[in-house]
Amino acid sequence: MRPSILKLLNPDIIVEMLEMANRLEDWDKMLNTAGILYSYAQCIYEERLYHKAKGIPVPLMDMQRPLVYYFGFSHLMRGIAYQKQQKYDDAREMIYRYAELGWMEDLGVEGEAIAEEFRGLARANLYMVDILLGKIGLLEKYCCFLEDNPEELLPGLGAILQAATQYGLDVKDLLDRYAEQSAGFGAYEDRDNISYYCCYCYHLAIYHKQAGRIREALDWTVQAIQLAHQSRHDSNFKRCLALFEALRERVTAEESRRYDEVLADCLAQVVLELPEPPPAGVPI
Structure with missing residues (x-):
């Protein structure tokens, strides 16, 4: 999707669409929509870096949450969809992506708190995927x-x-x-x-x-x-x-x-x- 189109999207509406697809267990829809949300976040982030490098004001976007949230949520939703489809290796890859969002510049206090929240979700979901894969030796650690x-x-x-x-x-x-x-x-x-x-x-x-x-x-x-x-x-x-x-x-x-x-x-x-x-x- 072209950047000019991506920037017209409302990320919070995409979040609502993902939550609805999750409730309806439409995993293919979740994967497609989460991909769009990720592309949106990546497009906006690259634009911010460009404006920062040029020393010009960063354009304001209509979003209710810090940009890091949309990166994390897109990975989280893809991970859930892959897990439900029993594609556990793909689910683990998504978990690793939202486990560490500290690579983003200028997170700020709120952004750091959101990144830490996704780290916690990643720990929980990585244990879950490993248990579903049959790694029973992790049961006691998971219980702790x-x-x-x-x-x-x-x-x-x-x-x-x-x-x-x-x-x-x-x-x-x-x-x-x-x-x-x-x-x-x-x-x-x-x-x-x-x-x-x-x-x-x-x-x-x-x-x-x-x-x-x-x-x-x-x-x-x-x-x-x-x-x-x-x-x-x-x-x-x-x-x-x-x-x-x-x-x-x-x-x-x-x-x-x-x-x-x-x-x-x-x-x-x-x-x-x-x-x-x-x-x-x-x-x-």
């Missing part, structure tokens, strides 16, 4: 990291459970270790943490299913369905429904009741969101 960074515990345990189901690991001792903290996951009310908790419940259900603990698997599956519906995350909802149907033969009356309640509530919401029909005689 999670204990020092409790805000990462929920997504971290979700990743550990995903790796456990993928590689046939027994992580009962680890789950017991964090039983007290995980008991509070259900108190989260923000959308992102509800989505993380839904994934945690889903992978925990699969973990119990693989171990033959069908009762536990069903209980966590129903809970995951309720969370997916609560967060209105269609992809999670479909995955959880498919898992429930895979366990259908062992469903109890109570589990069936809870399942039917969720579906009834879902149907009621759909009906409420339907547009009103036009009055009789009015052409559609």
